[in-house]
Amino acid sequence: MPTARRPRQARAIETRRRVYEAAVAEFERSGVEAARIEDIVTAAGVSWGTFFTYFPSKDDVVLEAAIVTCAAFADACRKGLAAGSGTGVIVGNAFAALRRAAPAPGPFRDAIMRGIANQPERLSDHLGEDVPNPVLALAEVLEAGQRRGDVAAGEPPESLAAVLVHATIAAGRREAAMERAAGATQRSGLPLTVLTIKLLLRGMRPDPEPGDPREVALERAAAALRDAAEPDGPRIP
Amino acid sequence: MPTARRPRQARAIETRRRVYEAAVAEFERSGVEAARIEDIVTAAGVSWGTFFTYFPSKDDVVLEAAIVTCAAFADACRKGLAAGSGTGVIVGNAFAALRRAAPAPGPFRDAIMRGIANQPERLSDHLGEDVPNPVLALAEVLEAGQRRGDVAAGEPPESLAAVLVHATIAAGRREAAMERAAGATQRSGLPLTVLTIKLLLRGMRPDPEPGDPREVALERAAAALRDAAEPDGPRIP
Known part of the structure; x- marks a missing residue:
């Protein structure tokens, strides 16, 4: 590859990408705390100075990984809306x-999540x-679903999101913890x-009829539950 | 009150309760880290030695608060099952x-949760x-719901729980963080x-018919989603 001919900016972008990927790989392997800059610069084939030019601290790598993760989520939301797909899809x-x-399962992914x-x-x-954060990106999808009749109206889409x-x-973290736990038995389902x-998407459907006794019980x-904040709030008989 | 006549054990239980409540109040006020044993023993009117007799470390108070919280949950589950109430109730x-x-909203409650x-x-x-932990207590309730037809069968009740x-x-922690955040606007809904x-209870209902196109899309x-663990897994078109 004629790297010598590449404009300077393209080379910088390529170097930055290499440093980022080496850092992510090392964080995945050792966790953010224990990861050594020494190993990252060796893997990326750059100097310490280059690393710190692009990422003044480890936190900047973590932040970039969070941005990449959120951008992928928001991008999928945007594409789905543009294609007119259903809310569930x-x-x-x-x-x-x-x-x-997101990074591979482990402490680094946990930190991002x-x-x-x-x-x-x-x-x-x-x-x-x-890049909207995931709640805002999803709120747009659910709002479109409310307009289309996929999603029950009545609750703010931001709350549903x-x-x-x-x-x-939370489920993902629990799942990962169960997988990591020594001797965890794999559950079916x-x-x-x-x-x-x-479950949540089913629960957001506009089906329930106002007179449904289960809806009345749920209300x-x-x-x-709302009253339970008060120490002697009422109980459901 | 004729305290002098009380049997020794009853007095010990009463003292332990006073120490526990003073500790919880202090943890709620200052957080577990910052709470001072000095303030707890003053409020409870006991000596340092008494405190450490009942609670060798602060963690023992935290653990007891977690047990009290879980016991209340499990107790409500048991009573509801005994009364034959519906799953939602x-x-x-x-x-x-x-x-x-649970302790009042704040860092101490967060630690318990x-x-x-x-x-x-x-x-x-x-x-x-x-005292079963909340997931196990709830799994019994949902299993009874599956037998009664309140809750869709097909998934293990432990997973649903x-x-x-x-x-x-997770929602409670987010809610509390939003309330604490300075200038947080109160959302409607x-x-x-x-x-x-x-949403989850609605989603657990046994309604959806096998041919429902929304169920097919959801499947x-x-x-x-399951395949997304593989880097180049398929996308839903």
């Missing part, structure tokens, strides 16, 4: 894209305007993340 | 009981046989925890 594709773009789940405001600051994102990330998404249960 | 009551039994969500195995070791517990705890429980989305 878009959501399935978006979480599949997120899973593919924790950041997405627990610090969405901080994440939004860094993502800028081009927040539930779907947080529940799925769907993986927890897939089960979570299926009473919901009221009791 | 039992689940609503159980999470309401958990919320009432994190323990329940992330270390269920460790928790089960401490709970012993009398794990999804419900982890999703609800249900609190996230209540919304999560409602394809689920398959794509």
Whole structure:
């Protein structure tokens, strides 16, 4: 390859990519804390100075991995909306894209997912305007679903999206912990993340009729839950 | 009150309860890390030695709070099953009981909930046989629901219970973080925890007919999600 002829900027982009990938690989192997810059620069074939030019701290690599993950999710949402796909298909594709773009299962992926789940405001600051965070990207999909009649109206799409994102990330972490646990017996049935998404999407359908006795019972249960913040709130009989 | 006449054991139980409540109040106020034993023993009117007799470390108080919280949840599940209540009502009551039994919202409650969500195995070791952890308690409720036809069969009740517990705890933490965030705008609609429980319970209903095109789409989305663990897995068209 005639690297010598490449313009300087293209070479810089290529070097930066190589450094990033070496760092991600090392973080996946050793975790962020234990990873050694020494091993990253050796693997990437660059100097310490080059590493720090592109990534002033390890946190900058973590942040970039979070951005790449969120961008893949948002991109799948956008493409699904443009193609006019159904809500279930878009959501399935978006979480599949997120899973593919995220680091391999392990402490590094956990750190990314924790950041997405627990610090969405901080994440939004860094993502800028081009990459919406997953809750906002998904809220657009669910809002389109509400307009089309796929998704029950009545709840703000941002709340539905927040539930779907947080529940799925929590299920994914639990799933990974179970897989890592020594001697964990493999359960039958769907993986927890897939089960979570299926149950929530079914629950968002506009089916339930107003008079359905199960809906009435659910409303009473919901009221009791809301009141439970008060120490002597009512119980459902 | 004729305290002098009380048998020794009753006095010990009463003292232990006073120490525990003072510790919980102090943990709620200052967080576990920052709480000072000095303030706890002053509030409880006991000596340092008494505190350490009952609770060799702060962690023992945290563990007891987790046990109290899990016991309230399991108790509500048991009572609901005994009364023959519907699944939605039992689940609503159980999470309401958990919320009432848990420490006040703040870092101490977060620590308890994190323990329940992330270390269920460790928790089960401490709970012993009398208090099942929330996932196991709920699995019994959902299994009864499957037998009665409230809950769709086909998925292991433990998986359904794990999804419900982890999703609800994740929603609760997000909800609390939003409330604490300075300048957070109050959203309309249900609190996230209540919304999560409602959506999941609706999603667990045995309604969907095998030929429902939305179910077919959901199955394809689920398959794509499962395959997403492989780097070049298929996409849903």
